Amino acid sequence: MPHDEVPLSRREVARPAARTGGLPALPDGVEWPEGREPLVLSVDCAALPRDFLDIELPADGHLLFFTDIEYPPDSSAVLHIPAGAHTTERAATYELGGEPVETRVYEPRTLYPLPGLTFDSEWDGGPETRAFLDDGGDEDALEGFEEAILDKAAGGQHPGVCVQIGGFSDPWDMAPDEGDLVLLAQLAGQAIDYNVFTMNLIVGTREDIAARKFAALQYEQQC
Secondary structure (H helix, E strand, O other): OOHHHOOHHHHOOOOOOEEEOOOOEEEOOOOOOOOOOOEEEEEEHHHOOHHHOOOOOOOOOEEEEEOOOOOOOOOOEEEEEOOOOOEEEOOOEEEEOOEEEEOOOOOOEEEOOOOOOOOOOOHHHOHHHHHHHHOOOOHHHHHHHHHHHHHHHOOOOOOOOOEEEOOOOOOOOOOOOOOOEEEEEEEEHHHHOOOOOOEEEEEEEHHHHHOOOHHHOEEEEEO
16 A cells, blocks of 8 residues: 555554556566556565465565456466566567557556455355344444454554455455465555556465466456
């Protein structure tokens, strides 16, 4: 999240961990992924609060996320750039059919990590919850309880529009992190561009994420 949205109790010790938008810096011999989808997120793996992660990510280097947040993406990619690799910032303009074409570049914004809690989207269907509601319990009180827990875990009011790494998804439709699939990243369109109202979710198996088999990831966009 932006620095001015980090809770005051954690703002003094907050350190940058990611950036939305901008242009990708890639090692020699590594090209912009096929499809030329925009760079939407760069994550500094070494700056993540690893004690709170529930997925195994590289200990250092950067993860670059290329996908379309405005329309369902035709192609997407996640690249890991090793720490210490010699990189060069790539231009947005390229040639297609002899004509110059420019990839969309979003305004760069620095993000700061905020550890917190997430809920399984089906948590309120558990037997204890059903018993509470069947006994005359108030659904509004249940929602208030959830909000209070999330706010407490985040050290203040938890963010609504954000980029999330790991945890349970907070989808607008069916949750894609089911069965063997877990959430790698959830990208609210407005966290990257204030005028984009989408929810973009990236999922994969724990084994593929840990092994950096990012070509096996699945991408879903909800509107």
